[in-house]
Amino acid sequence: MKSTQYSEKTLDHFRHPRNVGTMEGPDVAVGKVGNPVCGDLMYMYIRVKDDRIADIKFQTFGCGSAVATSSMTTELVKGMTLDEAMKVTRGNVADALDGLPLIKMHCSNLAADALHEAIKAWREGRGGEVPEAPAPGAVKESCELPPTTVEGFDALVGKGVYRQEPDPAELKDRRVLVLDRGERSVKLALALTEYTGRVVFMSPYKKPEAKDDFRAPLKRSDVKVLYESQLLAVIGEFEVEKVRVHDLNENEEYELTVDAVVVLE
Amino acid sequence: MPANVYLDYQSSKPVDPRVVEAMLPWFTDRFGNPNSLHQDGDEATEALERSRERVARFIGAEKDEIVFTGGATESNNLALLGYIARNRRKGDHVVIAEVEHISVHNLAKALEKQGIKVTRVPVDQFGRVSPAKLRARIKDETLLVSVGWASSEIGTVQPIRETADMLRGSGIALHVDAVAAEGLVSIDMREVGVDLLTLSSNDIYGPKGLGALYVRKGVHVAPVIIGGGQENGLRSGTENMPAIVGMAEAADIMVRELSEDVARMRPLRDRLVREVLAAIPDSHLNGHPTERLSNNAHFRFEAVEGESLLLSLKDKGVSVSTGSACSSKTLEPSHTLLSCGLLHEEAHGSLEFTFGRWSKPSDVDRVLEVLPGIVARLRALSPLYDMDNKLKGEH
Numbered sequence: 019m020k021s022t023q024y025s026e027k028t029l030d031h032f033r034h035p036r037n038v039g040t041m042e043g044p045d046v047a048v049g050k051v052g053n054p055v056c057g058d059l060m061y062m063y064i065r066v067k068d069d070r071i072a073d074i075k076f077q078t079f080g081c082g083s084a085v086a087t088s089s090m091t092t093e094l095v096k097g098m099t100l101d102e103a104m105k106v107t108r109g110n111v112a113d114a115l116d117g118l119p120l121i122k123m124h125c126s127n128l129a130a131d132a133l134h135e136a137i138k139a140w141r142e143g144r145g146g147e148v149p150e151a152p153a154p155g156a157v158k159e160s161c162e163l164p165p166t167t168v169e170g171f172d173a174l175v176g177k178g179v180y181r182q183e184p185d186p187a188e189l190k191d192r193r194v195l196v197l198d199r200g201e202r203s204v205k206l207a208l209a210l211t212e213y214t215g216r217v218v219f220m221s222p223y224k225k226p227e228a229k230d231d232f233r234a235p236l237k238r239s240d241v242k243v244l245y246e247s248q249l250l251a252v253i254g255e256f257e258v259e260k261v262r263v264h265d266l267n268e269n270e271e272y273e274l275t276v277d278a279v280v281v282l283e
Numbered sequence: 284m285p286a287n288v289y290l291d292y293q294s295s296k297p298v299d300p301r302v303v304e305a306m307l308p309w310f311t312d313r314f315g316n317p318n319s320l321h322q323d324g325d326e327a328t329e330a331l332e333r334s335r336e337r338v339a340r341f342i343g344a345e346k347d348e349i350v351f352t353g354g355a356t357e358s359n360n361l362a363l364l365g366y367i368a369r370n371r372r373k374g375d376h377v378v379i380a381e382v383e384h385i386s387v388h389n390l391a392k393a394l395e396k397q398g399i400k401v402t403r404v405p406v407d408q409f410g411r412v413s414p415a416k417l418r419a420r421i422k423d424e425t426l427l428v429s430v431g432w433a434s435s436e437i438g439t440v441q442p443i444r445e446t447a448d449m450l451r452g453s454g455i456a457l458h459v460d461a462v463a464a465e466g467l468v469s470i471d472m473r474e475v476g477v478d479l480l481t482l483s484s485n486d487i488y489g490p491k492g493l494g495a496l497y498v499r500k501g502v503h504v505a506p507v508i509i510g511g512g513q514e515n516g517l518r519s520g521t522e523n524m525p526a527i528v529g530m531a532e533a534a535d536i537m538v539r540e541l542s543e544d545v546a547r548m549r550p551l552r553d554r555l556v557r558e559v560l561a562a563i564p565d566s567h568l569n570g571h572p573t574e575r576l577s578n579n580a581h582f583r584f585e586a587v588e589g590e591s592l593l594l595s596l597k598d599k600g601v602s603v604s605t606g607s608a609c610s611s612k613t614l615e616p617s618h619t620l621l622s623c624g625l626l627h628e629e630a631h632g633s634l635e636f637t638f639g640r641w642s643k644p645s646d647v648d649r650v651l652e653v654l655p656g657i658v659a660r661l662r663a664l665s666p667l668y669d670m671d672n673k674l675k676g677e678h
Binding site: 024191215277 | 405408586588590591595616629664665667
């Protein structure tokens with residue numbers, strides 16, 4: 019069966035999703051599951067009254083079944099008690115949609131999990147809290163490893179690894195990774211966008227909210243920013259080919275293709 | 284010809300009606316086997332060799348340098364497995380580009396199981412393989428280099444002439460999978476020093492189930508399909524005459540009409556690129572801005588997922604492809620996009636439009652009419668697209 023061979027009901031929920039949006043307030047709790055790296059991310063918002071789900075909303079980034087299962091879950095559980103809602107499974111959601119393609123049963127059927135996360139958050143007294151309200155600088159110092167401990171780093175100095183500010187003309191049209199080393203590195207990343215279309219800025223910190231944080235201008239720029247990320251290794255036989263990155267938030271590792279890595283000393 | 288808005292010519296092409304007409308007699312009246320010695324067999328032999336000549340002419344080759352196969356995948360098998368089997372005593376190392384078609388990637392894995400060492404050359408942000416980077420990876424033991432003429436996905440055209448020039452005189456064979464490029468760029472074996480070239484019939488509007496491998500005179504390959512010794516022993520099995528005649532007819536038409544085809548498609552593609560990038564915020568063109576196939580437009584839209592885009596376009600009668608993991612069998616995003624340096628979540632939001640012989644301006648009109656609304660609707664659902672309309676740092 020093709021991965022997009024969806025039931026009519028699934029397609030209906032994809033085309034006309036119910037209960038899209040966000041909510042806030044002391045009687046609202048939020049659950050988050052998924053990861054954009056995998057192609058799915060969802061937030062489930064519940065408003066609780068007398069131990070029941072009085073209202074529910076969702077936001078989803080993902081494929082057809084990710085959207086449809088989110089929508090169906092909200093329909094299924096609206097009005098249920100929290101105990102009843104905790105018993106709703108991925109299988110129930112898939113059944114209510116007249117089934118899902120086998121390959122989508124796991125990865126794109128996370129809505130029930132997001133709901134359970136929201137209920138747990140409520141029960142732990144975290145009503146009114148938005149997940150990962152970022153506190154700049156909240157990440158422990160230990161997240162930022164000195165560059166000498168990055169595997170493969172020293173061997174590639176001069177072959178795409180820079181410890182000093184590089185001549186930007188040398189990086190024309192190259193894919194450049196700039197590590198967060200404070201304000202100078204932010205300025206460098208912004209300046210490099212004049213020379214190349216691909217600048218990635220990587221920081222171990224959480225996404226800055228404060229308007230006066232020196233990292234904030236990155237948001238408006240063409241720099242691709244990876245927060246809560248740590249450089250593990252620089253890979254390449256003759257020159258920099260790839261880096262290995264640890265996503266601290268999801269505790270996952272992945273590879274990214276780049277031509278140059280800048281770690282200012 | 285396509286009744287809906289079909290912008291997925293890279294996945295499959297209709298057979299040109301002129302080709303179908305040329306094929307028809309070979310199903311019924313002229314059904315002889317070229318291996319038979321009677322009148323009907325002679326007639327088939329003559330048509331087989333005439334067809335070989337016509338396909339050879341399409342790429343500036345000699346008639347005897349064309350081997351008909353069961354398709355481009357089989358041609359790639361014959362090129363890589365066949366060349367290595369025959370020349371193994373000369374070395375044990377193969378170099379391929381990271382952006383090769385999946386069939387070449389999986390052949391490289393199969394070769395590794397046979398003890399062959401494989402180096403995968405990285406590409407730049409546009410998906411191009413630099414001949415200098417390639418040269419740096421060549422060793423004394425290198426037997427074969429395999430680089431596609433163009434990417435079937437992002438449409439980037441490789442510097443094949445420079446690559447061939449760089450390898451000239453080295454004794455290393457150059458295999459080029461030309462499936463994505465044939466019918467879109469001029470391919471002439473008299474001008475470019477390629478040793479093995481993969482062709483597909485459907486990609487020039489011929490029937491499916493047929494391909495060809497160009498094997499330069501003096502280059503030796505061992506067969507991978509063993510049997511009655513057809514195709515000079517390189518590809519056994521009774522010749523698929525209707526398809527062979529069809530490919531030859533398609534090749535003839537392409538020789539005459541390639542520049543006309545390109546002149547028709549390029550403005551359509553250019554308008555789609557220009558207007559999509561202008562109408563949809565946070566949209567990008569993947570692949571090379573200029574060194575790209577004239578029929579290819581490959582976009583990515585931040586904070587939306589490709590399968591959702593594809594499904595929504597399907598609802599509006601528009602057929603396209605995506606590099607998103609969610610629409611693949613393995614749930615892995617396109618290796619080509621990752622090799623270009625995109626993050627997984629960026630690769631997920633990609634959409635590929637490919638034009639063909641029957642594309643018309645109204646196809647572009649329809650896409651421009653529906654796509655901005657589709658992207659906006661999916662972004663309204665997406666937690667990655669924040670209030671001030673900018674996706675940044677959500678990772």
